[in-house]
Amino acid sequence: MEGVDHLAHERNKSEFDVDAMKIVWAGSPHAFDVSDRISKLVASDPGFRKDNRSTLSRKELFKNTLRKAAYAWKTIVDLRLSEEEAAKLRFYVDEPAFTDLHWGMFIPAIKGQGTEEQQQKWLPLAYKMQIIGCYAQTELGHGSNVQGLETTATFDPQTDEFIIHSPTLTSSKWWPGGLGKVATHAIAYARLIVGGREHGVNGFIVQLRSLEDHSPLLGITVGDIGMKFGNGAYNTMDNGVLRFDHVRIPRNQMLMRVSQVTCEGKYKQSDVPRQLVYGTMVYVRQTIVADASCALSRAVCIATRYSAVRRQFGSQNGGPETQVIDYKTQQSRLFPLLASAYAFRFIGEWLKWLYADVTQRLQANDFSTLPEAHACTAGLKSLTTTATADGIEECRKLCGGHGYLCSSGLPELFAVYVPACTYEGDNTVLLLQVARFLMKTVSQLGSSKKPVGTIAYMTRVEHLMQCRCGVQRGFAELSVDLVEAAVAHCQLIVVSKFIEKLQQEIPGKGVKQQLEVLCNIYALFLLHKHQGDFLSTGCITPKHAALANDELRSLYSQVRPNAIALVDAFNYTDHYLGSILGCYDGNVYPKLYEAAWKDPLNESVVPDGYHQYIRPLLKQEIRTARL
Numbered sequence: 001m002e003g004v005d006h007l008a009h010e011r012n013k014s015e016f017d018v019d020a021m022k023i024v025w026a027g028s029p030h031a032f033d034v035s036d037r038i039s040k041l042v043a044s045d046p047g048f049r050k051d052n053r054s055t056l057s058r059k060e061l062f063k064n065t066l067r068k069a070a071y072a073w074k075t076i077v078d079l080r081l082s083e084e085e086a087a088k089l090r091f092y093v094d095e096p097a098f099t100d101l102h103w104g105m106f107i108p109a110i111k112g113q114g115t116e117e118q119q120q121k122w123l124p125l126a127y128k129m130q131i132i133g134c135y136a137q138t139e140l141g142h143g144s145n146v147q148g149l150e151t152t153a154t155f156d157p158q159t160d161e162f163i164i165h166s167p168t169l170t171s172s173k174w175w176p177g178g179l180g181k182v183a184t185h186a187i188a189y190a191r192l193i194v195g196g197r198e199h200g201v202n203g204f205i206v207q208l209r210s211l212e213d214h215s216p217l218l219g220i221t222v223g224d225i226g227m228k229f230g231n232g233a234y235n236t237m238d239n240g241v242l243r244f245d246h247v248r249i250p251r252n253q254m255l256m257r258v259s260q261v262t263c264e265g266k267y268k269q270s271d272v273p274r275q276l277v278y279g280t281m282v283y284v285r286q287t288i289v290a291d292a293s294c295a296l297s298r299a300v301c302i303a304t305r306y307s308a309v310r311r312q313f314g315s316q317n318g319g320p321e322t323q324v325i326d327y328k329t330q331q332s333r334l335f336p337l338l339a340s341a342y343a344f345r346f347i348g349e350w351l352k353w354l355y356a357d358v359t360q361r362l363q364a365n366d367f368s369t370l371p372e373a374h375a376c377t378a379g380l381k382s383l384t385t386t387a388t389a390d391g392i393e394e395c396r397k398l399c400g401g402h403g404y405l406c407s408s409g410l411p412e413l414f415a416v417y418v419p420a421c422t423y424e425g426d427n428t429v430l431l432l433q434v435a436r437f438l439m440k441t442v443s444q445l446g447s448s449k450k451p452v453g454t455i456a457y458m459t460r461v462e463h464l465m466q467c468r469c470g471v472q473r474g475f476a477e478l479s480v481d482l483v484e485a486a487v488a489h490c491q492l493i494v495v496s497k498f499i500e501k502l503q504q505e506i507p508g509k510g511v512k513q514q515l516e517v518l519c520n521i522y523a524l525f526l527l528h529k530h531q532g533d534f535l536s537t538g539c540i541t542p543k544h545a546a547l548a549n550d551e552l553r554s555l556y557s558q559v560r561p562n563a564i565a566l567v568d569a570f571n572y573t574d575h576y577l578g579s580i581l582g583c584y585d586g587n588v589y590p591k592l593y594e595a596a597w598k599d600p601l602n603e604s605v606v607p608d609g610y611h612q613y614i615r616p617l618l619k620q621e622i623r624t625a626r627l
């Protein structure tokens, strides 16, 4: 029945202060207040409805996304929302759109790679959305290999301009979000050519469309690259294709914090690492880790609530069947994902600190932690997105057949989320960067340069290197093993930071105890999953492995009474979850049944096409082959 909490009995089992855990999950009382207020604002406004997405055509879907983006911007302006509140509103609108790239990449690129003068010119226009930007780096022929990009930017000293050109088909910009139909400007990455000499890939601000009638400017060919994975999902985003035909831009539209070109045509490299050109990618990778905890926690919330609602088998003497959440197999699949959601939340908090720290150091020309920041953002983006994409799919399976319905929210969540394993850096390519960082660290063991921070533990392998020094096989030859080592390195960081989180003051009855249980589940589940490596390297004995398994089962039993409260702590509205299976009150079956009849296919009891195709079949009016 409506208004009845079908999960009340589960909520009454909780052994900790859920409101205190909501603050821990949000990060602070202030962050909780903003999230709670804005999520409810979005949920209560019919202008942000999203339950019809799977029934719209691509063009209807995209136009609806533009409407919502404009409505969100009007809401932000009318309510004078702060930058923090505006970001939260865009998050809870929960629809990939051009604004993600405008705010999430175009603006950060100008802030990170533009000079003070360039920031003063372009940021006010971007903040007021008087221009809409995208980040145009990837090309049809190159994405991972940034140094392989083919677009050229040739300096013309006669006119003090750069000529931006797409020399080949494969140099067409391909994938940039927001590019296809909306962006008026791009940060385009191109090979800088001055006086016939190449100076690597740099970023250039290029206007693509008229601010009067939105038509592409002279020399610009631009469009959408077409439908992507899944129906609604990421098709709300106009990922685009862009070709330049000798497009001229003023010299001062090359982002010049890292490298400069003078009006005399002199190329100058600042005394900063050229990799700062990649700074926007580092920034986005750390935000993607926070995204992972959001996406995984959504899926886990849905699967946990539904696992408590769903009963299957086990009825004794006509009594109620067993809740599937009580099956050990369901717990062994679900609870490690619940623990991962919390683990990724805390590693996301730490990574945000690491990024802010390296940014502050860069401003003082201290580049000492840049390699570690690159390795951590690359590795943790790879680890958390892979685990989250796999986790969302596991949550779909944990919900049985109903998990495959769009009304469960899980198919769309999966379809929107999985490109995170590719965008902002293919996950394997990024792990190879971590492996390169680890090998460089190992090669420096024994020198005066002692490993610190997230690689401090590597001093312990020093003896290994001394006895094995000289035995070196090619990086490429060992890359599979090195990628596994990179994953293990990142997992160690996640576990370490979870443990460090528990050493902080954590208010609220039973809250720290619950987090300790989740931390132990996360760590022991990894040990169980990789026990072959731990056993073969002698890190643990078979008895240790058996003890870990026993402890895991015990920990699952400790989580069980608190599972619903632990996902309630995410404080997601039913609107944001977008899932009948995950609705707060657990009143699933009536809602599933009601939703089915709203499908357009049920607008008529006899389907279109019956008389044309089915009736002739049934009436044998179609000549059938002799059976």
Ligand SMILES: CCCCCCCCCCCCCCCCC/C=C/C(=O)SCCNC(=O)CCNC(=O)[C@H](O)C(C)(C)COP(=O)(O)OP(=O)(O)OC[C@H]1O[C@@H](n2cnc3c(N)ncnc32)[C@H](O)[C@@H]1OP(=O)(O)O
Binding pocket: 094, 095, 096, 097, 100, 101, 104, 135, 137, 138, 143, 144, 145, 146, 147, 177, 275, 276, 278, 279, 281, 282, 284, 291, 295, 370, 371, 374, 412, 413, 416, 417, 420, 422, 423, 424, 425, 426, 429, 433, 436, 437, 440
């Ligand atoms: C309905 C439900 C919704 C819920 C789900 C919510 C999800 C969100 C929904 C949608 C939101 C939409 C937002 C989406 C945002 C993302 C959009 C995507 C954008 C993009 O993809 S932008 C393009 C990204 N492209 C890449 O990442 C390219 C990857 N490749 C590279 O980074 C480089 O090519 C490279 C690093 C692999 C190699 O570079 P290079 O050849 O130049 O360098 P080397 O390998 O030779 O290394 C040389 C030394 O430089 C160091 N280095 C490399 N990179 C960096 C760096 N970034 N920072 C610092 N240092 C770096 C290396 O370590 C080497 O150092 P060494 O000391 O010499 O070893």
Ligand SMILES: Cc1cc2nc3c(=O)[nH]c(=O)nc-3n(C[C@H](O)[C@H](O)[C@H](O)COP(=O)(O)OP(=O)(O)OC[C@H]3O[C@@H](n4cnc5c(N)ncnc54)[C@H](O)[C@@H]3O)c2cc1C
Binding pocket: 101, 135, 136, 137, 138, 141, 142, 143, 144, 145, 174, 175, 176, 177, 234, 239, 419, 422, 423, 424, 425, 426, 427, 428, 429, 432
């Ligand atoms: C939804 C979505 C949104 C995007 N948005 C943007 C955007 O806004 N702006 C933008 O510029 N780009 C964007 N991209 C592009 C994205 O950044 C690239 O697709 C991504 O960097 C991967 O590069 P790639 O496509 O060249 O993959 P490839 O590198 O071609 O990967 C193919 C395979 O080759 C493997 N591989 C590649 N190099 C190596 C190596 N050295 N060693 C071992 N294996 C290797 C990879 O692991 C992978 O298995 C987006 C992509 C998607 C899917």
